Amino acid sequence: MSAAAVIALLGEVIANLPAAITTGQQVIQLVNDGYRQLSDAVGGREATPEEINALVAKIVANSAAIQAIA
């Protein structure tokens, strides 16, 4: 499966979430953030060291959030 196909599928999942599920606004925001990141990453632009560092910083922050869940 290509990255573009994955993004298309993910977009479809997001678009078709039933209303009852979208009440979990935080969950939807997380998915949307992931979708945006992936779209940006495969968009064809060159990646700068600053972008890599920013992405790693976000990964470190996410990891802290994951580790905080019991």
Add this chain to the structure above:
Amino acid sequence: MRTVINVQFAVFAAIALTACALLAPLGRDDEARRAAKVTLAAYETTQQAILIYGRLPTCDPEAGAIRLCKDRAVWTKIKIVEAAATKAIAEATPVLNGAEADAGQLVAALMAIENVKDAVSDAQTKLKGDAS
């Protein structure tokens, strides 16, 4: 909701696999950074799926059926491999940015990400099993 999480796990596993393959031909610095960005973005997206899974209630057979829950053992494994992957990624970042020579950091990061993918796959399997 179970279907949504299952689909997310599946697509995140697929993109992670694609991204790992992209890191193999590290030619020019800009190419390497772009491939790395895709890999890291895929991993960051996988973390979002992990966060969603982690926020589910823990399964408790004695308390009766919970519609959607996370397996305690799988979650423990995910946390361990996720922490290791993030550490490996942080250690590989100077290499990706050309600030340090590669002394195995890239392979270590890719292997650690692969371990996370396997653990997420376990979670997906459990979710599917619970549904049947």
